[in-house]
Every structure is written in C-alpha cells, then in structure tokens.
Amino acid sequence: MSSSGILKTSTGETMGSTKPDDRELLTRVACGNLEAFERLYRLYQLRLTRFLATLLKRPELIEEVLDDTMMVVWQSAGCFRGSSKASTWIFAIAYRKALKARARWPDPVEEPAVDNRVSEEPGPDDGVHQRHLHDALVVAMSRLSADHRAVVDLTYFHGLGYREIAEIMGCPVDTVKTRMFHARRRLKDALAGSLGDWL
Amino acid sequence: MADRATNAHEQAEALLPWYAAGRLEGKERALVEKHLGSCVACQRQLRFDHRMIQEFPALDPRFDSSWARLRGRIQRETRPPRRIVPWTGAWDLLKRPAVATLAAAQLAFVVVAGAVLLSLSRPQYQALGSAGPPASANLVVMFRSSATHAQVLETLRASSASIVDGPTSAGAFLVHVPRERRPAVVAMLQADPQIQLAQPVDVAAQ
Numbered sequence: 001m002s003s004s005g006i007l008k009t010s011t012g013e014t015m016g017s018t019k020p021d022d023r024e025l026l027t028r029v030a031c032g033n034l035e036a037f038e039r040l041y042r043l044y045q046l047r048l049t050r051f052l053a054t055l056l057k058r059p060e061l062i063e064e065v066l067d068d069t070m071m072v073v074w075q076s077a078g079c080f081r082g083s084s085k086a087s088t089w090i091f092a093i094a095y096r097k098a099l100k101a102r103a104r105w106p107d108p109v110e111e112p113a114v115d116n117r118v119s120e121e122p123g124p125d126d127g128v129h130q131r132h133l134h135d136a137l138v139v140a141m142s143r144l145s146a147d148h149r150a151v152v153d154l155t156y157f158h159g160l161g162y163r164e165i166a167e168i169m170g171c172p173v174d175t176v177k178t179r180m181f182h183a184r185r186r187l188k189d190a191l192a193g194s195l196g197d198w199l
Numbered sequence: 200m201a202d203r204a205t206n207a208h209e210q211a212e213a214l215l216p217w218y219a220a221g222r223l224e225g226k227e228r229a230l231v232e233k234h235l236g237s238c239v240a241c242q243r244q245l246r247f248d249h250r251m252i253q254e255f256p257a258l259d260p261r262f263d264s265s266w267a268r269l270r271g272r273i274q275r276e277t278r279p280p281r282r283i284v285p286w287t288g289a290w291d292l293l294k295r296p297a298v299a300t301l302a303a304a305q306l307a308f309v310v311v312a313g314a315v316l317l318s319l320s321r322p323q324y325q326a327l328g329s330a331g332p333p334a335s336a337n338l339v340v341m342f343r344s345s346a347t348h349a350q351v352l353e354t355l356r357a358s359s360a361s362i363v364d365g366p367t368s369a370g371a372f373l374v375h376v377p378r379e380r381r382p383a384v385v386a387m388l389q390a391d392p393q394i395q396l397a398q399p400v401d402v403a404a405q
Contacts, residue, residue, distance in 0.1 A: 053260035157255040161222040177213040
C-alpha cells in the first residue's frame with residue numbers, strides 16, 4: 001500500500017506544506033513591506049477563497065471575509081511567532097473570520113429543491129458517469145455541516161494533516177478525527193449509488 | 200485480544216484519510232500499513248479516500264453552489280411542486296408566467312378533446328360500395344402551425360396512421376393506428392418537434 005503523496009495547487013505549489021519563504025514573507029510584511037504582502041496574497045488568494053467558499057453559503061461574503069482575513073495578516077504579521085506553519089496561522093484567521101461572518105449573516109434558508117437527487121443508474125459512458133459522480137458529490141457536500149465540509153476539504157483538497165486542521169479550527173485533534181469519520185460516512189452513503197461496484 | 204484488534208481497527212480507520220493524503224509519518228503510518236494488510240474494510244475505505252482526493256480538485260464550491268442555486272430555480276419554475284392552493288391564492292398563482300402557460304396548454308387540450316368527441320358523435324356516412332365499416336379513431340394528432348403539408352403526410356405515413364377524420368376546426372386529425380403499435384406511435388409522435396399534441400383516445404364504436 002502506498003499513500004497518494006502530496007497534492008498540488010492549481011498554481012503548482014505544494015499543498016499541506018508551507019514553503020520556507022512564507023515565513024520570510026510574513027517577516028517582511030510585519031515590517032510594512034507591501035510588495036511582500038502582495039506576493040503573500042497571490043500565494044493564498046485562491047486557496048483561501050476555496051476554503052471560505054466551503055464554509056460560507058453566501059457568495060457575497062466570500063470576498064469580504066477574504067479581505068478581512070488578509071487585513072488581519074497585514075496588521076498582525078508581527079504577532080506570528082512561528083510556533084505553527086504560516087499557512088496554518090493564516091487559515092486559522094480565515095476560519096475565525098468566517099465563523100464571525102456566519103454568526104452575523106447565517107446561511108440562507110435554502111428553498112426546497114425540486115430534484116436534488118441524482119439518479120443512481122450509472123451513465124452509458126465514463127464521461128457521463130464522471131459528471132454524475134461530480135454532481136452527486138456536490139449535493140452530498142452541500143448537505144454536510146460547515147465544520148464537516150471544512151475538515152473534509154482541508155484533508156482531501158488542501159492535503160493538511162489532522163493536527164494542522166485542529167489548530168486552524170481551534171479544536172482537539174480527536175474532534176477533527178470524529179468530524180472526518182462522520183463526514184466520510186455521510187459522503188459514502190450519499191455516493192453509494194454513484195460509485196457502484198467501485199467501492 | 201479482540202478488544203485490541205477492534206482498537207487497532209478504529210485507530211487505523213480514523214487515520215486513513217490522512218494516510219491517503221500522504222500526511223502520516225512514523226508510528227501512525229506503520230500502524231495503518233500493518234492494519235491494512237489484514238483488514239478488507241479498511242482497504243475499501245482507503246480506496247474511497249483515494250477516490251475523494253482524486254475528485255476534490257474538480258469541485259469548485261463557489262461555482263457549484265451558484266450553479267446548484269440556479270439549477271434549482273430552473274427546476275422549480277419548469278416543474279412546480281404539487282401543492283394545494285387555497286382559492287384566495289389561486290389567482291396570484293395563475294398570474295405567474297409558467298403557471299399561466301401550463302393553464303393555457305391544458306385549456307387548449309380540453310378544447311381539442313371536446314372537438315374530437317363532438318366530431319366522433321356525428322353520424323358516419325359511407326358510400327354504398329364501401330368494403331366495410333371504417334376503422335374507429337384511436338389517436339388524436341395535432342401538428343404545429345410550422346409543419347408543412349409534406350411533413351404532415353410523411354409523419355402520418357411513417358407512423359402507419361390512417362386519417363379517420365379531420366382536420367377539425369382546431370386543426371387536429373383523428374387517426375387510426377394498429378392497436379398493438381399505438382404506444383410506440385404515440386411515443387414517436389410526441390418526440391417529433393413538429394407535433395404539438397399526440398394523445399390516445401378510446402371511443403366506443405358508433
């Protein structure tokens with residue numbers, strides 16, 4: 001058995017590991033270096049946007065919370081002591097900002113969907129089947145709680161370890177494992193028909 | 200002994216997502232690998248985790264939630280859920296474009312069906328030399344106004360339909376098709392873009 005290895009971002013950066021220059025960038029940001037901050041923003045903008053979109057169901061909040069997060073990074077870079085990875089510190093700020101935003105503007109009450117179910121019959125070819133699985137996964141994710149979605153996405157997409165996720169979410173590692181356990185079971189149940197014999 | 204095995208299974212199962220993501224090291228990694236060698240359930244779970252890691256880059260929460268919202272709206276507007284509408288709200292409901300369109304279509308169907316039944320109730324006249332009584336109509340077909348004469352003939356010929364009556368004042372034809380072929384013909388006609396209405400009718404012989 002072999003593990004899948006480290007994931008890459010769309011920009012080719014290694015996920016789940018902080019590049020050494022992240023800390024250097026934060027040090028320069030702490031000195032008010034706007035150029036370093038722009039570089040940091042470029043490195044994190046896409047990852048944070050996705051993370052916030054996983055947590056927030058109001059699209060109009062995402063950019064606002066992203067801006068708020070990066071403003072805190074700009075203003076508080078000097079507080080970063082290096083006890084965790086720079087990425088963990090930044091994601092934790094984003095998580096707290098997202099929680100505050102959700103407290104102020106709770107998730108909208110979704111209108112009952114006419115047909116949110118995805119047919120369990122496999123498609124006639126791989127392309128259709130892949131589309132079918134994708135749609136089923138989108139629906140299944142939308143039915144998880146925000147915390148469950150965050151743990152799942154930070155693991156499967158961002159490739160973070162459970163200790164980093166616990167730091168970001170400010171909870172014990174066992175809570176992360178329990179959330180992942182339940183979220184995974186719900187995803188499996190929801191995707192059983194789509195994955196078919198594959199499981 | 201069994202407790203120890205259960206404990207090892209629970210520990211390994213909880214760590215599998217991070218093993219799949221390549222985020223385990225040392226003792227935890229060794230624990231999972233040792234357990235995977237003998238646990239079919241965890242091997243299956245690991246396949247699931249790998250598949251999710253493979254699928255997640257294709258997810259785009261921002262796009263997916265927007266699209267799901269729009270798709271839900273389209274579904275709601277084209278297929279309104281059945282519900283009992285109090286009379287006080289019925290007029291408001293009827294004023295909605297989608298509902299008004301549906302109501303107009305239903306009204307048109309009632310008019311056509313009425314015309315069909317009226318024409319079937321007329322006395323049947325036959326020439327003295329007729330070989331036998333005409334086949335009774337068992338299908339009503341209405342073409343769109345854009346259908347050409349040639350298309351009408353070709354469609355009726357292709358469906359083995361013989362005209363019994365029509366066109367009625369509403370533009371409908373009463374046709375007869377062999378009983379055993381009727382479901383297939385109805386399906387074929389309903390799929391034809393030039394057909395506005397294809398509906399079986401069962402009328403007792405006059």
